[in-house]
Amino acid sequence: MAIMNLSNPFRTTPSSHQVENVLFTSGLTLRGSIAASLGTKTSADEKEWAQPEAPLPRNEDEFQALVFGILLNAFGKAEIQPSGSSTLLGSLAPVSGAYRAQGMLLVELKQADQSTWGVRTLVHPTMKTLPKDETDEAAWSSCLGRLESFQSLRLGWDGYSAPSPSAEAVGYARSFLNYLRQEAFLPDRLAPSVVGGVGFTFREGNRKAYVEFSNKGTAHVLFSDGETDPKVEKFDSGDAGFRQSVRKIKMYLHE
């Protein structure tokens, strides 16, 4: 049986600076300034670009293969589409471009010359610790972009059989996010759930509250201090339910 090696196209033993870049490019860390300017950034900050060890893509097909490698390395299955307006660096970049999933820019490539090139991820279908050091507006835009990008995940994205988040779950999560924004209550983590749905995590010290919108359209919040029995409550996915659950979460985290 042929086994496809879905490896990271980047260096495996990078410098600390490279680690930062690799993590960023692979979707593990999201830089706020990039997230806040989805698809509009035209001047590259060199620190944001990682240098892949893979050969420079020579044509569209090779570039697409590289992009797939990056995505499949992060998640088992995701769907991407070439962007309609993909040229980013004009004459400097014979092979440059961007790929989008569900309207969100995912991967951008630049080439200065044959030996200098880079690739970066602008928005990735993942969660990450949310960028609380950003401006509020950028942080909320980042959250929303991340949530929408979950719709690019496909059945089995966790390498097993995880369902993709349903439109219903993403819809309720979007409403919840809008409510959180009104409350200026930024979650610490936003992620697709491997059981199907979308999860929000709020943390304070050892305590956390985890909210999950399931693919069936239900919503639950789990309260946990890591030691005593966790408590789970169901709530309605509407403003009244959001208000009540957020109030309880704040009380639990800060009591």
Place this chain on the structure above:
Amino acid sequence: MSSVPAGMRTNGRHPDQHFHSEEYIFRRVPIGMWNHPGDHLEVDAVPLPDVSVGRSKYGHPEWVRFDVINGNFFPDWGVVGIQVADVPSELWREGVFHFTFKVCHAPIEMDFPHSEIRAFENQNHIDVVEKVPEDVHLAWRERLLRKMRTIIKPYQRVVVRQIPPKSHKLEPFATEQ
């Protein structure tokens, strides 16, 4: 291309339903589910039974980076583990519903260590999503998460061993140079 280690194949061996309480079971986790390589996971990364895992008596942790069903190898994905004794074994709800959980050996031709955490009601294997209320199984996932530990970090490249382990105990792995 990477090849599935020879020792992973079933080669006529039969299922072994005896699990030592200190035996580890392993599961791969996409790098996209980790905030940082050193971080712990969150409940969103914890699945419901039937949970596919590898077992340390017959397989090394890096072996679960092979997805033999779809023919993929994920050399950068993290691997988490939990000892069999730490798998939450039962759940009650309001003193009425009683569900039990057990690790079962479920080898497949290309993956002899393959096992599953399964849920039961009155000894009958059940579909958790259908039978267990969501609030109950969310609490179970949190309990499982608390016991899970990272065995191989995301991006940690390790040498893929070809020969099966000598015992159920976790054997040290070598990092790729």
